[in-house]
Amino acid sequence: MIDKIDKHYKVKTLLDAIPYIKKFFGKTIVIKYGGSAQTSPDLKDKFAEDIVLLSLLGIKPIIVHGGGARITELLTKLNIPSSFVDGHRVTCEDSMRVVEMVLSGEINKNITSLLNHHGAKAIGISGKDSSIINAIPKDGGRFGYTGEITKVNGTLINNLIKEGFIPVIAPIADSAEPNHPGFNINADVAACEIAVAVGAQKVLFLTDTIGVLDKEGKLIQTLHKESVENYKKDGTIAGGMIPKVDSCIDAIHNGVNKAHIIDGRVEHSILLELFTSDGIGTQFIRKDNPNNGIDLEKLLEN
Ligand SMILES: Nc1ncnc2c1ncn2[C@@H]1O[C@H](COP(=O)(O)OP(=O)(O)O)[C@@H](O)[C@H]1O
Numbered sequence: 001m002i003d004k005i006d007k008h009y010k011v012k013t014l015l016d017a018i019p020y021i022k023k024f025f026g027k028t029i030v031i032k033y034g035g036s037a038q039t040s041p042d043l044k045d046k047f048a049e050d051i052v053l054l055s056l057l058g059i060k061p062i063i064v065h066g067g068g069a070r071i072t073e074l075l076t077k078l079n080i081p082s083s084f085v086d087g088h089r090v091t092c093e094d095s096m097r098v099v100e101m102v103l104s105g106e107i108n109k110n111i112t113s114l115l116n117h118h119g120a121k122a123i124g125i126s127g128k129d130s131s132i133i134n135a136i137p138k139d140g141g142r143f144g145y146t147g148e149i150t151k152v153n154g155t156l157i158n159n160l161i162k163e164g165f166i167p168v169i170a171p172i173a174d175s176a177e178p179n180h181p182g183f184n185i186n187a188d189v190a191a192c193e194i195a196v197a198v199g200a201q202k203v204l205f206l207t208d209t210i211g212v213l214d215k216e217g218k219l220i221q222t223l224h225k226e227s228v229e230n231y232k233k234d235g236t237i238a239g240g241m242i243p244k245v246d247s248c249i250d251a252i253h254n255g256v257n258k259a260h261i262i263d264g265r266v267e268h269s270i271l272l273e274l275f276t277s278d279g280i281g282t283q284f285i286r287k288d289n290p291n292n293g294i295d296l297e298k299l300l301e302n
């Protein structure tokens with residue numbers, strides 16, 4: 001009896017996902033895989049399973065990864081001082097070498113090989129490859145080798161997808177100057193700019209909180225441009241959350257249909273967000289065009 005109920009439950013779960021699978025079939029979804037969410041091997045395996053499943057269902061994932069915690073760990077070991085302003089690292093020349101080693105070397109290759117071992121056809125690249133991401137010094141050089149993106153070659157990324165690859169992109173940018181070490185880009189900003197350049201349907205930010213929290217530590221389910229500015233002004237949103245919320249707002253105001261910050265510590269958080277009516281984390285909406293930001297179907301179901 002229990003076995004029969006269990007089987008029916010499994011089939012129901014699949015059937016319930018049909019409207020969402022239809023909705024996202026053929027669509028591009030950018031997934032920002034934050035360093036804070038890349039924790040236990042088990043959780044990483046679950047992440048890889050989610051990505052492989054998306055790909056098998058005809059959804060086109062692009063992974064943009066971070067690795068800030070690992071960079072800080074190595075800089076500390078090497079006695080290289082490092083600081084952040086509004087969630088963006090100030091990058092000196094020595095730090096830049098470490099940033100590139102960690103992001104383009106260690107983390108990019110680990111994620112790519114993890115996905116491939118789970119049966120995906122993933123290709124790991126940095127924004128420097130074929131100058132996919134170009135940048136200039138951020139704020140006129142105040143942040144050292146931290147860059148501000150000037151252009152993303154979305155066509156090249158889309159061509160990789162057409163060939164059946166899952167791009168795994170390290171947030172390092174090329175410079176127009178010869179013999180330049182390149183630029184360190186905050187991974188949230190890189191994910192947003194890539195989502196805009198490829199014409200993505202959605203961008204998901206996986207991090208280490210349940211979403212954006214208010215002063216009492218309660219989840220804020222919906223944010224728009226004005227509320228984000230107010231929460232930044234009163235200090236509710238700080239540190240690493242600043243580039244994340246700014247990127248979500250930028251993305252939805254530049255053609256991406258939806259942006260969410262979700263808890264990357266929850267197993268299968270990507271599947272829960274995409275294929276269930278629960279809608280976890282914080283979603284971002286456009287006040288001037290609510291239909292563009294709010295998933296009306298989801299709201300009506302709730
Ligand atoms: N209002 C807020 N809600 C949630 N997290 C916040 C908020 N303000 C600041 N943060 C901080 O932002 C962190 C997430 O940013 P970050 O550490 O850069 O993660 P990631 O590696 O995923 O980019 C949280 O762990 C938290 O410490």
Ligand SMILES: CC(=O)N[C@@H](CCC(=O)OP(=O)(O)O)C(=O)O
Nearest residue numbers: 035066067068088089185186187
């Ligand atoms: C300029 C800047 O802030 N670069 C980030 C790049 C990595 C990153 O963004 O990693 P998370 O997503 O894990 O925070 C850094 O150096 O930490």
